[in-house]
Amino acid sequence: MGFTQTTNNGIVLVRAEGQLIVGNRQELKNLVTERLEAGERRFVIDFSRTGYIDSSGLGALVTISKQVREQGGEMRLAGLNDDLRTLFELTKLDTLFAISNSAEQALSAF
Amino acid sequence: MTAIRLCVRRAPLAEGEGPGTAVTVRLPSDVDCIEEAVALLTYHCTAGDPGRGRLRFRLQIVLAEAIANAILRGNREDSGKSVDVRAVLLTGEVRLHVTDQGAGFDPLQVPDTLAPGHLEEPNGRGLFLMRHLADGIVFNPEGNSVCITLRRR
Numbered sequence: 001m002g003f004t005q006t007t008n009n010g011i012v013l014v015r016a017e018g019q020l021i022v023g024n025r026q027e028l029k030n031l032v033t034e035r036l037e038a039g040e041r042r043f044v045i046d047f048s049r050t051g052y053i054d055s056s057g058l059g060a061l062v063t064i065s066k067q068v069r070e071q072g073g074e075m076r077l078a079g080l081n082d083d084l085r086t087l088f089e090l091t092k093l094d095t096l097f098a099i100s101n102s103a104e105q106a107l108s109a110f
Numbered sequence: 111m112t113a114i115r116l117c118v119r120r121a122p123l124a125e126g127e128g129p130g131t132a133v134t135v136r137l138p139s140d141v142d143c144i145e146e147a148v149a150l151l152t153y154h155c156t157a158g159d160p161g162r163g164r165l166r167f168r169l170q171i172v173l174a175e176a177i178a179n180a181i182l183r184g185n186r187e188d189s190g191k192s193v194d195v196r197a198v199l200l201t202g203e204v205r206l207h208v209t210d211q212g213a214g215f216d217p218l219q220v221p222d223t224l225a226p227g228h229l230e231e232p233n234g235r236g237l238f239l240m241r242h243l244a245d246g247i248v249f250n251p252e253g254n255s256v257c258i259t260l261r262r263r
Contacts, residue, residue: 051170
């Protein structure tokens with residue numbers, strides 16, 4: 001499973017096309033790093049097509065979020081289903097990330 | 111995605127284990143196999159379970175974590191070693207046995223990921239998630255095999 005990306009009014013919208021796990025977390029990290037290097041600073045990561053995220057995936061999001069903030073940028077997560085929200089609450093990562101119900105809401109929240 | 115196809119074996123439990131079914135999968139020490147193994151095992155463990163929605167998510171997470179631990183920390187991605195998963199399907203619960211061929215580890219030495227200052231640590235949440243989503247988790251004394259129990263509810 002991979003990731004697709006589009007740019008909307010200067011905001012990079014990354015859509016996870018499946019799970020975010022140890023096997024593909026590096027792909028997401030590389031994608032965001034490349035866009036940061038290209039000068040992009042605002043990111044939305046949409047998980048509306050994601051069934052589960054493992055601890056490596058959560059760790060990758062923590063790393064990416066830190067990287068974006070260090071560059072003066074902002075990242076929002078969107079499209080988390082109830083199970084995924086539980087995962088973020090359990091790990092207290094809901095306190096670290098800005099989370100929107102949908103990609104559209106996340107895009108308009110900047 | 112890997113080109114390796116995983117083989118699932120499904121059989122009645124051995125005499126003495128009670129009524130139920132065992133599903134077994136052996137996979138190579140390749141993280142690209144994890145998603146397929148999780149999907150196959152989750153399918154077999156939830157088939158026919160009316161409350162499978164919540165069980166499915168818990169299964170997916172604990173399987174992904176246990177198999178990733180076995181490949182990365184147990185077998186250290188040694189292509190000569192494999193990971194065995196045996197799922198015991200009982201009326202009221204599912205028991206997952208995940209075994210690697212590594213030297214084992216001490217689960218008590220894993221740091222608390224919710225401790226102050228650890229929130230932005232990229233690693234260390236796997237065991238925490240397994241403990242919180244499973245109803246029981248027991249490591250063998252060697253630390254290279256874990257038995258995870260999930261009640262059907």
